[in-house]
Amino acid sequence: MIAYLLRRLFYAIPILIGVNLLTFVLFFVVNSPDDMARMQLGDKRVTTAAIQNWKQAHGYDLPLLYNAGACGLEQLTKTIFFEKSLRLVVFQFGSSDDGRNIGEDIRQRMWPSLAIALPVLVIGLACNLSAALFIVLFRATVVDVWSLVLLVAMLSISGLFYIIGGQFVFGKLLHLMPISGYDAGFNAWKFLILPVLVGIISGFGAGTRWYRALFLEEMTKDYVRTAYAKGLSETRVLFWHVLGNALIPILTGVVVILPLLFMGSLITESFFGIPGLGSYTIDAISNQDFAIVRSMVFLGAVLYIFGLILTDLSYTLVDPRVRLQ
Amino acid sequence: MMPVLLWTDALVFLLLALGLLLGFHTTRHAHLRAPWLRVLRSRVGVAMLVVLSAYGLVGLLDTVHVRLRTAASDQPESVQDAGSHYSPEILSLLDLALSGLRERQEKTYSAPFAIHLFVREVIRQPDGTVIREYPRLLHGGSHLDDPTQRGADIAWRTILGVLHGLLVWGLLTAVLLALLARRRRVTMAVVWSDLRVRSPGSIPWLSALMTLGLLLMLVFIAAELAATYHILGTDKVGEDVFFQSLKSIRTGLLIGTLTTLVMLPAALLLGIAAGYFGGWVDDVIQYLYTTLNSIPGVLLIAAAILMLQVYLSNHAEAFPSLVERADLRLLFLCLILGVTSWTGLCRLLRGETLKLREAGYVQAATALGVGHVTIIVRHLLPNVMHLVLITLILDFSGLVLAEAVLSYVNIGVDPTMNSWGNMINSARLELAREPVVWWSLTAAFSFMFVLVLAANLFADVVRDAFDPRLRMDGA
Numbered sequence: 001m002i003a004y005l006l007r008r009l010f011y012a013i014p015i016l017i018g019v020n021l022l023t024f025v026l027f028f029v030v031n032s033p034d035d036m037a038r039m040q041l042g043d044k045r046v047t048t049a050a051i052q053n054w055k056q057a058h059g060y061d062l063p064l065l066y067n068a069g070a071c072g073l074e075q076l077t078k079t080i081f082f083e084k085s086l087r088l089v090v091f092q093f094g095s096s097d098d099g100r101n102i103g104e105d106i107r108q109r110m111w112p113s114l115a116i117a118l119p120v121l122v123i124g125l126a127c128n129l130s131a132a133l134f135i136v137l138f139r140a141t142v143v144d145v146w147s148l149v150l151l152v153a154m155l156s157i158s159g160l161f162y163i164i165g166g167q168f169v170f171g172k173l174l175h176l177m178p179i180s181g182y183d184a185g186f187n188a189w190k191f192l193i194l195p196v197l198v199g200i201i202s203g204f205g206a207g208t209r210w211y212r213a214l215f216l217e218e219m220t221k222d223y224v225r226t227a228y229a230k231g232l233s234e235t236r237v238l239f240w241h242v243l244g245n246a247l248i249p250i251l252t253g254v255v256v257i258l259p260l261l262f263m264g265s266l267i268t269e270s271f272f273g274i275p276g277l278g279s280y281t282i283d284a285i286s287n288q289d290f291a292i293v294r295s296m297v298f299l300g301a302v303l304y305i306f307g308l309i310l311t312d313l314s315y316t317l318v319d320p321r322v323r324l325q
Numbered sequence: 326m327m328p329v330l331l332w333t334d335a336l337v338f339l340l341l342a343l344g345l346l347l348g349f350h351t352t353r354h355a356h357l358r359a360p361w362l363r364v365l366r367s368r369v370g371v372a373m374l375v376v377l378s379a380y381g382l383v384g385l386l387d388t389v390h391v392r393l394r395t396a397a398s399d400q401p402e403s404v405q406d407a408g409s410h411y412s413p414e415i416l417s418l419l420d421l422a423l424s425g426l427r428e429r430q431e432k433t434y435s436a437p438f439a440i441h442l443f444v445r446e447v448i449r450q451p452d453g454t455v456i457r458e459y460p461r462l463l464h465g466g467s468h469l470d471d472p473t474q475r476g477a478d479i480a481w482r483t484i485l486g487v488l489h490g491l492l493v494w495g496l497l498t499a500v501l502l503a504l505l506a507r508r509r510r511v512t513m514a515v516v517w518s519d520l521r522v523r524s525p526g527s528i529p530w531l532s533a534l535m536t537l538g539l540l541l542m543l544v545f546i547a548a549e550l551a552a553t554y555h556i557l558g559t560d561k562v563g564e565d566v567f568f569q570s571l572k573s574i575r576t577g578l579l580i581g582t583l584t585t586l587v588m589l590p591a592a593l594l595l596g597i598a599a600g601y602f603g604g605w606v607d608d609v610i611q612y613l614y615t616t617l618n619s620i621p622g623v624l625l626i627a628a629a630i631l632m633l634q635v636y637l638s639n640h641a642e643a644f645p646s647l648v649e650r651a652d653l654r655l656l657f658l659c660l661i662l663g664v665t666s667w668t669g670l671c672r673l674l675r676g677e678t679l680k681l682r683e684a685g686y687v688q689a690a691t692a693l694g695v696g697h698v699t700i701i702v703r704h705l706l707p708n709v710m711h712l713v714l715i716t717l718i719l720d721f722s723g724l725v726l727a728e729a730v731l732s733y734v735n736i737g738v739d740p741t742m743n744s745w746g747n748m749i750n751s752a753r754l755e756l757a758r759e760p761v762v763w764w765s766l767t768a769a770f771s772f773m774f775v776l777v778l779a780a781n782l783f784a785d786v787v788r789d790a791f792d793p794r795l796r797m798d799g800a
Binding site for chain 2: 015038153161168
């Protein structure tokens with residue numbers, strides 16, 4: 001078990017290096033730091049001195065890969081690649097283009113993100129599963145057909161519509177909840193209801209349809225026929241045997257996105273003004289703060305790989321047939 | 326008129342040519358034809374095909390770009406160089422067909438079917454007094470002398486539109502019946518009675534005709550009304566929202582189809598190579614797509630578009646017109662969306678090739694000394710094409726929806742380009758107005774919803790027809 005875990009962690013290293021190289025190429029080779037400086041300073045006729053100043057202030061005034069001017073190990077470490085890219089591997093995010101500490105920001109902002117993403121995931125999963133089970137209970141009837149039509153219609157509606165519609169109806173017309181904003185600590189709950197509700201509804205169509213297909217697939221298996229043959233009731237088969245077996249792919253599908261919940265949802269957070277990592281990223285994109293975007297790309301990749309490892313582990317925990325070697 | 330070929334236009338025509346070629350090939354082989362006939366035998370399938378074709382037609386009209394001859398063109402050739410005879414403005418056939426809608430601009434917001442502007446203005450009366458009133462629109466309902474006639478006018482035009490639609494529909498139906506009757510060598514009356522009793526093995530022409538009839542009626546009503554009203558209102562700068570919605574169709578369709586087209590070569594090549602050769606090739610390709618896959622898609626797109634913006638702002642002189650710049654950005658967006666989405670198809674293809682490699686005919690070909698390239702092209706490629714097709718159709722609706730979200734984050738298509746995402750983005754804040762400006766949002770969401778719903782329903786039919794055992798995440 002421990003050996004397997006270590007090997008998986010070892011496999012993650014080349015992937016992280018790949019991600020790191022890719023972001024390095026994307027951010028520093030496709031466009032040189034000079035281009036970035038000119039873009040940030042905003043004007044067509046920027047003086048060379050101004051560009052040099054900007055680069056100096058943000059630490060971009062180093063050679064890309066190899067510093068011939070330095071001596072010893074510094075030939076490799078006094079470079080943009082080492083300072084700006086490799087440091088990400090040990091979670092040293094450095095400071096953003098307007099001088100804030102990115103690591104500090106991330107630690108502070110991941111909690112509001114989680115406060116929205118976690119309820120959406122848990123309550124949404126419960127809703128989708130119950131609805132899917134209900135539809136499967138009435139499979140091959142009118143209920144099934146029309147539920148499916150409703151689900152397809154729901155998943156064909158843009159997520160933006162749910163957000164804008166939710167804000168308009170609940171926030172503006174009915175005055176039930178604040179349209180957007182956030183508050184510290186437990187006072188935040190009234191700002192969370194609407195985004196969570198919208199998140200659940202907008203994921204309902206796709207999720208329920210997917211679980212319905214999963215359950216129907218499971219219903220064709222041999223053990224279900226056996227269960228019926230030995231005289232178990234419909235509800236007993238469905239809610240005990242089928243649900244139990246189908247939970248394995250469902251749970252492992254959920255585990256892979258668990259770490260990514262910290263990253264938050266870009267659109268939801270920025271619409272509802274939640275100070276989480278999603279809106280942090282959006283702000284960085286619109287302010288063209290490359291340091292933050294770079295950090296978030298790397299952080300996302302790390303969390304995704306972590307999720308993959310967790311998935312493998314959860315397989316062994318919930319499915320006794322799987323053994324890790 | 327001088328035709329102009331933008332980058333995306335060229336790719337659309339390439340896609341069209343490929344589609345026609347494959348379609349021609351398919352009709353000549355019974356085993357390829359069979360699944361398509363299954364699609365055509367589904368009532369939902371044909372109805373949605375009609376809707377999608379209508380969208381496709383608008384998109385195609387909007388893809389043929391021209392530059393019009395300017396009035397100054399009668400000057401002698403020697404005075405000007407060849408290019409200056411034509412106006413610098415690039416227009417599409419759709420622009421020309423809807424030039425009425427395009428040119429009838431108002432000052433600012435006006436509600437659907439309104440004849441007055443949405444905001445008050447200071448109007449100087451003939452007798453010198455100044456009042457604040459809602460002024461009449463320049464074009465919307467300007468033919469009415471008395472505003473109270475509006476209801477009757479709209480009703481009359483609607484009836485006229487319905488009649489026109491029915492007339493055209495009747496003509497088309499008659500042509501179809503005549504064709505079917507000729508093929509089956511019976512009279513048209515027999516064909517008509519056959520259509521109404523539905524037999525399980527036949528193409529449900531009636532569903533197709535009903536959908537077509539409904540569409541034609543809507544089109545003619547819209548045409549009749551749009552000639553004198555802004556049927557979906559006007560936006561902040563007074564542009565007709567109906568026109569914007571129609572123009573956005575091309576953007577949506579392009580993102581949905583070109584993305585898959587540009588990622589196809591990479592996915593096919595790498596997926597089949599990984600499955601067929603195995604060994605270190607497989608390892609490298611798997612490493613490649615795991616790495617790409619582990620970067621969250623939105624962030625990769627954001628990073629790439631940011632870089633493109635830096636490039637564009639530093640090389641502004643390379644793009645003579647806004648249209649060309651927007652076009653390049655659209656193409657790049659398709660490209661980067663393709664980079665984030667090819668991994669799924671690649672993985673599918675790899676798995677399928679792994680299975681096919683062990684098939685008898687591939688083993689036999691290897692034993693007979695057939696080269697790798699021939700085996701891949703002749704034996705593997707045709708047998709994985711259904712996966713490509715299903716992916717192309719399944720991904721389509723998701724990509725159309727993604728465009729709206731990306732445009733909201735400002736990493737989508739160029740802000741000057743007509744797209745549903747841009748419409749939503751610019752109209753979003755207007756919900757806070759009192760009274761509410763709702764029509765831009767409603768129009769964009771409705772047009773998008775119909776397209777995505779049709780694509781989703783059609784995709785389900787295609788998936789069932791091609792591979793009932795294949796399970797993929799439809800989300």
